[in-house]
Amino acid sequence: xxxxxxxxxxxxAAKTIPHWYSADDDVPTLVDGDGVEVFDADGTxxxxxxxxxxxxxxxxxxxxIIDAIAxxxxxxxxxxxxxxxxxxxxxxxxxxxxxxxxxxxTLFSISGSEANEAAVMLAREYADAPKVLTRWxxxxxxxxxxxxxxxxxxxRAFVESRAAMTGSEKFLPPIPAAFDAESPEELAEQAANHLxxxxxxxxxxxxxxxxxxxxxxxxxxxxxxxxYFDRVRELCDEYDILMIADEVITGFGRxxxxxxxxxxxxxxxxxxxxxxxxxxxxxxAGVMMNEEIADYVVEEGFDIGQTFxxxxxxxxxxLAAMDVYEDELIENTRSVSPHLESxxxxxxxxxxxVSSVHGRGLLWxxxxxxxxxxxxxxxxxxxxxxxxxxxxxxxAGENGAxxxxxxxxxxxxVSPPLCVTETEIDxxx
Ligand code: PLP
Numbered sequence: 001x002x003x004x005x006x007x008x009x010x011x012x013a014a015k016t017i018p019h020w021y022s023a024d025d026d027v028p029t030l031v032d033g034d035g036v037e038v039f040d041a042d043g044t045x046x047x048x049x050x051x052x053x054x055x056x057x058x059x060x061x062x063x064x065i066i067d068a069i070a071x072x073x074x075x076x077x078x079x080x081x082x083x084x085x086x087x088x089x090x091x092x093x094x095x096x097x098x099x100x101x102x103x104x105x106t107l108f109s110i111s112g113s114e115a116n117e118a119a120v121m122l123a124r125e126y127a128d129a130p131k132v133l134t135r136w137x138x139x140x141x142x143x144x145x146x147x148x149x150x151x152x153x154x155x156r157a158f159v160e161s162r163a164a165m166t167g168s169e170k171f172l173p174p175i176p177a178a179f180d181a182e183s184p185e186e187l188a189e190q191a192a193n194h195l196x197x198x199x200x201x202x203x204x205x206x207x208x209x210x211x212x213x214x215x216x217x218x219x220x221x222x223x224x225x226x227x228y229f230d231r232v233r234e235l236c237d238e239y240d241i242l243m244i245a246d247e248v249i250t251g252f253g254r255x256x257x258x259x260x261x262x263x264x265x266x267x268x269x270x271x272x273x274x275x276x277x278x279x280x281x282x283x284x285a286g287v288m289m290n291e292e293i294a295d296y297v298v299e300e301g302f303d304i305g306q307t308f309x310x311x312x313x314x315x316x317x318x319l320a321a322m323d324v325y326e327d328e329l330i331e332n333t334r335s336v337s338p339h340l341e342s343x344x345x346x347x348x349x350x351x352x353x354v355s356s357v358h359g360r361g362l363l364w365x366x367x368x369x370x371x372x373x374x375x376x377x378x379x380x381x382x383x384x385x386x387x388x389x390x391x392x393x394x395x396a397g398e399n400g401a402x403x404x405x406x407x408x409x410x411x412x413x414v415s416p417p418l419c420v421t422e423t424e425i426d427x428x429x
Pocket of ligand 1: 053111112113114116139140141142213217218246247248249274275
């Protein structure tokens with residue numbers, strides 16, 4: 001192929017592939033960051049109310065994390081995952097101090113997708129069953145396995161007709177649009193009854209695990225109605241199914257607790273984490289598990305090591321980030337989140353086009369209604385022209401604020417770093 005032809009193709013690809021890096025589109029090139037703010041090459045400041053991808057929990061350029069990374073690099077930058085390393089050992093101990101009580105060991109990974117993939121592989125081996133149940137309106141990653149587990153249609157599209165992971169079955173999320181409930185209690189009951197129907201229909205013996213986010217992250221910031229997760233736990237116990245919590249977004253203070261499961265008072269059997277563990281300064285992820293599964297890992301020698309799993313530089317960043325969360329930011333999240341909730345809640349009264357606002361801690365979804373019918377969008381395939389989220393995102397960008405877009409493109413996601421102040425919340429809203 002001629003060089004010019006390759007150039008042409010790359011140029012076309014740069015315009016059509018969303019994550020393809022191109023210098024000439026209208027997305028700002030970010031060169032600097034400080035706390036909640038990021039700066040483009042011209043020095044324009046943006047309030048980062050997306051924490052990039054719901055992951056820079058400690059804010060940008062936190063010096064304690066940067067110093068810890070530098071110290072680790074100067075001491076010993078890499079120790080293979082099959083050997084002991086002091087920083088890695090320390091992080092394991094630290095994670096167990098703050099995780100839900102049911103957790104007793106950690107298997108490190110590199111990304112959230114790989115952590116979920118490992119959790120599912122382990123659950124299927126341990127339970128000796130092929131199926132995993134996940135929710136529509138969920139996101140669990142972009143590898144073949146985790147895209148299959150994901151319930152959002154745009155991610156699934158890539159695997160649907162090709163190498164989808166077999167045994168990945170879906171159930172309805174506990175959201176008002178999926179049921180006909182008159183109260184949150186009724187919604188919890190209907191959604192849990194539906195899940196039980198799916199379990200019985202699929203055959204409990206064929207199901208290894210139920211995998212859910214605790215607060216749905218990129219698919220809309222929706223929380224479960226009170227009591228729902230208690231019923232999920234009960235169903236898991238009754239039918240002998242493992243409960244896996246995907247804490248990739250909800251971990252590390254985002255909901256005002258160390259982990260989302262703690263905000264629901266639920267004890268998962270397996271739990272995955274990534275993003276916030278290092279405030280995303282360097283990649284690190286992992287799977288935490290209960291004692292029985294940890295014993296199984298040791299006895300059966302379950303080993304899916306990856307070269308960069310539990311990288312010491314990531315572990316050093318993790319330890320420092322956890323200090324920052326403990327010393328300042330979990331408390332700050334608890335203190336400022338009611339303000340964010342009330343400022344966002346006021347949008348619902350003020351604009352007909354806002355149909356609901358939901359979330360927890362510093363993870364919120366603003367859901368839009370069809371301006372003609374006043375009904376919430378339920379079909380994720382809303383066209384760009386009718387999509388109010390795109391309008392808001394581009395107006396926000398012009399005015400110096402960055403928000404996220406829910407996967408189906410019908411919700412705005414609001415998720416600032418945990419160091420955000422009430423003044424910054426006022427500015428962004
Ligand atoms: N799980 C959840 C809930 C996520 O939000 C994400 C990423 O956004 C993932 C898993 C996948 O993580 P990663 O992008 O690190 O592979």
